[in-house]
Amino acid sequence: MKLTEKELEIVEILENNARIPIETLAKMTSLTVEETEVILKRLEETKVIVQYATIIDWRKVDGHEGVTAMIDVKVTPKRGVGFDEVAERIYRFPEVKSVYLMSGAYDLSVVIEGRSMAEVAHFVSEKLSTLDSVISTTTHFILKKYKHDGTVFDQGDQDRRIVVAP
Amino acid sequence: MTRATKTYVSETVSRLQPSGIRRFFDLAASMEGVISLGVGEPDFVTSWSVREACILSLEQGYTSYTANAGLLELRQEIAAYLSRKFGLEYRPESELLVTVGASQALDLALRAIVNPGDEVIVVEPSFVSYGPLVTLAGGVPVSVRTNGADQFKLRPQQIEEVISPRTKALILCSPNNPTGTVLNREDLAAVARIVEKHDLLVISDEIYAELTYDDPYTSFPAIEGMRERTILVSGFSKGFAMTGWRLGFVAAPEALLQAMLKIHQYAMMCAPTMAQYGAIEALKNGEHDVDEMRKSYRRRRNYFVQSLNDIGLCCHLPGGAFYAFPSIAVTGMTSEQFAERLLIEEKVAVVPGSVFGKSGEGYVRCSYASSLEQLQEAIKRMKRFLSRLQ
Structure with missing residues (x-):
């Protein structure tokens, strides 16, 4: 669907900060609050805005154990449905955070979150590898997140400018 | 003391x-x-790509002086940039000079043109340096006061009111610091008519040219007949967020540019080399x-x-x-x-x-x-x- 210039602006602003007050959003885009509400409603109803999510740095939360793995999966596509059917079988598991169809050496890139390596290993060996279409899996555990969806973790973004300048 | x-x-x-x-x-x-x-x-x-290019130049050992006018490659990039953004044509070999910020470019421009007692028109409210730089160059700053009720637009009759036989030049700044006012093509054309009539030179400070939000920007030397009467001052500080790099440039007809180059080679030698490498990257890939x-x-x-x-x-x-x-x-x-x-x-x-x-x-x-x-x-x-x- 084709977005108007204002709709595009709103989407771009919200993508970086979904908690921006609607009054501020309206002023930034030179719209009234009512006009902004109408646009938001349309974007939400058409699922251009899918969800308002938050990026959490779980390492900072005491007692939060968890591991993330990226799994390269080779599969046999099926006549008529291609990769979609097996992708759906995989993404329906709640521990699967993302599934992408890839070009290159493997077919699906699957991101899994679990409480422990054992839990992830269990999922891969019991659920993922045993699917009919799956030919092979290669599991990579994430050791540290530096940047996620455009956001740098632990960014020391202090303002180094002098207070008053010409 | x-x-x-x-x-x-x-x-x-x-x-x-x-x-x-x-x-x-x-x-x-x-x-x-x-x-x-x-x-x-x-x-x-x-932006990181600019910082990274600068780091690379240091790693590769580019730490010596450059040509007085700046790296030729940078001047070529500036010429290409001025052409594609503002439709201006300047020869990189003889009409462009890389300076230590637009501030130095202003200083050079004034020192190159002002005879003792010459008057230079400054449009107020203005950037704090114009008046003092005119004075230091031996000239006399003459204020034109734009009006808040008129959104601080410069009107031609205001210039005419202060013109005297000693008036040599006019400093323009659009978009303006501190008012943010932008002079559009018609405003500039009106100024140009006065400039021509009274045989003035214009120092056009276009350091904020990248930052306009509503209408397409018009550069003063792009107005018919003004290229030969304009010293264009600009730089990387504002648009490219490179204030601390202290890198600007000046574009002017050859005779004026060579006069500025003469001062620059004695007073400054050249702009910082590492900053010039960063600026090349900014112009190539920074848009x-x-x-x-x-x-x-x-x-x-x-x-x-x-x-x-x-x-x-x-x-x-x-x-x-x-x-x-x-x-x-x-x-x-x-x-x-x-x-x-x-x-x-x-x-x-x-x-x-x-x-x-x-x-x-x-x-x-x-x-x-x-x-x-x-x-x-x-x-x-x-x-x-x-x-x-x-």
């Missing part, structure tokens, strides 16, 4: 007033928790980053100017730069009183309009190159401040 050593200072420099911004800076710097809208520079850090920054400023401008008007500080929508210049007439205070009390009582730093010239009195300069959160908080505090005054 004892009385005796003071006498060594030249009379010209002794008479020069220190920048009004300086005093204010000292006061603001001594306080904690200040939200500063007083900063005349981008809040973005220079997308500039576009993103421009978008971000425009949104913050819209928010901030609307909010100022909402809390009762009347402010025109500035077409460029990153300054709002609201009127504080409703408070009955001078701009200095307003700025000082706002700083002390609410810890928001703005710059009194009076430091930019007499016609800036009654206004304050607020830079919206701050995070949205800071701008929101500043508006909250300013609103509280204003409500206490009633």
